[in-house]
Amino acid sequence: MPTWKLEAGNEWVARDPFGEIKAADRSERPVSVCDDHGVVLRAARNGYASFRLWVSGKGEYRLAAEVSGPLEVDLFNAWYHRMAGEEGPRYYVDALIPVEKGAVCQLPDPDNAIDGQTHQEFWVDVFVPRDAPVGAATGRITLNDIELPLRVEVLEPVIPDDDAVIMNRHSYGCRWVHDQYPSIFSGIDEPDERWARTIELLHHIYRLVYEHRGLLTNRGVGHANTFDLIYGPTLEGRGREKRIADWTWFDRHYAPLLDGSAFAGGRRRAKPIWCVATPMCAEWPADYLYWGQPGYEVEFVNCVRQFDQHFRENGWITTHPYFFFVHKKRYRWLEWDGDEPKHAKDHTYFLEMGRLLRKAIGDTPVPWLYRIDASWQMKKEFEEFAGVIDWWVCGGFIRWYPDEVREVIERGDVIWQYSGPPPITAASSSCLEHVWRAFGRGTSGHCYWNAFSSCPDPWFKSNGNATQLFYPGDRFGVAGPIPSVRLKLERNAVQDVNLLAARPENVKQRLIESVPVWLWQEPPAAVRELPPEAWDSRNLTGSQDDLMSKTQAVDPLWWVGVRDAALG
């Protein structure tokens, strides 16, 4: 008879398929999720509490989780992504496959195909509704005939519906869904049907992001200033006669996001999406052939005015449609950087575009945002674009400008930072640094510049999956996306900062002083001595290396203190 064993651990520590703790997750101060009787969780209402399980043994088994109502429990089987290593393959969990009730599993898992696998990791989500009674809720985890009691201490606080930090998962276009979900598009050749399914799948992905306290943005306009038909209305005419002609595909794609119906039926309260990308760019709706001439202004103002009117007529006055440029001159389509300008001389384009936008939308109730992704010229732009740009997404250089960021926040602009997601090889808690920095700096969001790009084989030849937080569920019979460990960790962290945001300011300040994750840094010599036009990855990297020694090593369980402060 095989000997089965069931262990439980906190959400921040992963193990490999042989039971070894992931090296990056080893802490000098381990934190258990169990007491003498079983798993014990503390949970605020209107959110999730999570933990991990490890099954060890050999052969077929059933794992189940249940909890007393109205709480709900979700069980996920963790996929071990295989990465090549000098001393043999390495395995890291990330993708989470929903476990159907009554499912029979196997160890070793034939699908994951790991030689000598002895352990299987699971993720457990316990959802606590907003109106759950305060006090203890009980449940259990069962592995065959082994039982592990579960107790959830439901606390008084209710996690607010609105997030103090918006964790933005960004994506580009929609052709990748055709590649990643072949079964959904198999045999569908008729173009309209393919676009309809594309929209349906995108909405599914939007919902999954939303349920995980995140925001999906999906930029349709590419560097060549073109976009697929679902991203914008069609145009007709030229010059004074140019107008928006048809809204069919745009409305089919965006209306459910803008009125919130796309998010109905989930555990989170449905509401309109926080923002949507618009198709406006240097070459839409106005013809760039006439840039700098009256015709450009006429075409732009007339069509954008019409765009704004469409939003007003439909009552879409909650979501922020945003005006943003993705092009960089290094890609040779345009003569100015629309994204992260390097040269101050390019600022005239932003100011002119801002003038045209204001002229077009006037005093509209639609909450437009004019966004810039800022890096090199960030400090100068904070000043020059005051009153023009009102949404800043800042690259890593934001760390050098605490005073300037404070001023931008005080004047009412939206300010976020951006980065890439950490790879699956990093400490499980490394993704939480982005949540913390956004919160600690007083900013309101963090953008992952790419959360949906996959290497050719993320399952058996992973490259670290650093641009992938969601996985296609195709291979597991799921007709849509499945979440990841990193996604769920960030969701839980957002819940925590939401609770902290409602606490007195001194609680946050005390945490800022105690959490060993830096918020601000002194700029390197190149930044102090040279204009941004002269900065480059060589003179910045060299300078950064000099200052790296000032960064403290962070224990992988550093978020425990934040969680404790959040729950009180």
Next chain:
Amino acid sequence: MQPDDIRTELLRLAEIAATLFDGEGVKRIISASAMAHIAKPDVQYRFLSADHYDVAHGPFLRVKKLLMRIERLSDLVVNGAVWVRVPETDNVTVALHNGPHHRYYQFGTQQMAAPPEMRKVFETGEVVAAPSGRDDTHVTALAPVRDSLQDVVGVVELTAPLDPDAPAWS
């Protein structure tokens, strides 16, 4: 329209381009500093040439607009690009381009070895059709860009896709 007919049409546009483009303006598009970085890429800091990339607004815009007008002389979907030499190398870099359809440009690449048909344009000053191949997805014609000394300082690429449904993001 058949590829041969498309080629004939593109060659017509290329002859027009060869007359209209001013090489003096084309030469001034990419800044000297940017070009120096492209010519001598840093092996250790591979983004260095991109960090220093810069163009002159005026020349860029004038050439871009002219290219747009030439593209519109045809009812075909045509996208253009202007290529220039990378000094002290056998490579070329694209000074500017329009639209998503390109025979040669790979997104993000700073330079490439000049293909034989482009070298022929630089060397002979003739309008040339890019050779067709078994897996061709584009038809392309190339035109010389001469400066005031009649040196060929650039090549205009005019490309028509055989499948116009190019993704906005790749």
